[in-house]
Amino acid sequence: MANHVAKSCKPKHVDLRINTFMQKWNPKMRGLPQELKGMINVARKYSLRIEGLAFSRDIMRALPMWDHIYAPARAISRLLYPSRIVTCLRCNHHAKLVGDFERLAEVLKNGTHRASANCGCAGCKRLRDDDACENPHLCCTRARDLIVCLPDKWNPMLRHPEDYERDGMKALEQQIIDEDEIPFDRCITTYGDASQVFRIFTSSTLVFNGIAPMELCESGPTLEVATDGSCTNNGDADARAGAGVFIAVDSELNRSVRIPEGIEQSNQTGEMIATLTAA
Ligand SMILES: [Zn+2]
Ligand SMILES: [Zn+2]
Ligand SMILES: [Zn+2]
Structure with missing residues (x-):
């Protein structure tokens, strides 16, 4: 298929x-x-397209860097305009995937690295020896500039929900006193390999390509909320469902909701609307 394309x-x-x-x-x-x-x-x-709330770094790294679907086209084509650096990236470093470029960009983070063609740090030395690169500093700088171009959600060098969501769930589990309580699973990261990123029946609106902030506020006040749904004549044609949210006696945040006509009248929808109202 990659061979079967227009000349341009x-x-x-x-x-x-x-x-x-x-x-x-x-x-x-x-x-x-x-x-x-x-x-x-x-x-x-x-x-069908690639989409999701958050991805593991393994997935971000496995996507192609060249022509990356969500990278801004103009910035990328400027950085990948044919030049000695770009040829070195492709032919000497064999850099194809985001992860390949990230490995190069990491060299710059080493404290012993110097911004010069003949830097003697371990990273530059390795690139000179293994990849026959003449100027590792320039190649690594270009690699970093490319990574920075990626939308935040696809940039493996940033902080993502993957870094804290599981610890957050553990903290929630530890707060549970009552054995019957089940903490809401707030993990949103898609794990696995690059085959996990495809979604079908997506809408035509653009995806949000920022990072979803899923951190729990650690020291804030807690609020205990009771929710319930109810239904009279549940299961019958004349069923009427409602939902309630209770904080405290006379609290302004208390709610009672009659489930609108268009929604199925059942105990289940009542429970769900109650949770939604509380959120
Ligand atoms: Zn160096
Ligand atoms: Zn190079
Ligand atoms: Zn109930």
């Missing part, structure tokens, strides 16, 4: 065209094998 297709090098859904390039549909054509058409028809 970018990225120009076939080995950089890794996945038509993770990158912006498209194959030429005419002349594609029927099975491939069918699969692509179904994917397009039902809006």
Whole structure:
């Protein structure tokens, strides 16, 4: 498929065209094998794309850097405009995926690294010896600039929910006194490999590509909220459901809600609307 593209297709090098859904390039549909054509058409028809609330670093790293689907096209093409550095990145460092560029960018973080072509730090030395790179500092700087271009949600060098969400859940579990209580699972990160990022039936609106702030406020006040749903004549045609939120006697935050006509009248919807109202 990567070979079957228009002459003007970018990225120009076939080995950089890794996945038509993770990158912006498209194959030429005419002349594609029927099975491939069918699969692509179904994917397009039902809006298959990569999306999710948060991803593990392993997933961010596994996506192609060149032509990255969510990277701003102009900034990226300026940074990847043919030059000695860009050729070195591709041919000597074999940098294709976000993770490859991240490894290069990490060299700059080492305290012994100096901003010069003949820096003698361990990272630069390794790139000179193993990759025959003439100027590791320039290559690593370019790699870092590219990573910085990625939307925050896709930048593995930033802090993400993956870094704290499981500890947050453990803290919640420890607060539980009553054995019957189940803490709400607030983990939002998609784990696994790059095959886990595809979503189908997505809406046409743009995805939010920032980082979802999922940190729990550690020392804030706590509020105990009771919710309940109820339904008279549950299961019958004349069922009428309601929802309640209780904080304290005479609290301004207490709520009672009659489930609107358009929503199924049942005890279940009552319970759900109660939780939603409390949130
Ligand atoms: Zn160095
Ligand atoms: Zn280089
Ligand atoms: Zn109930």
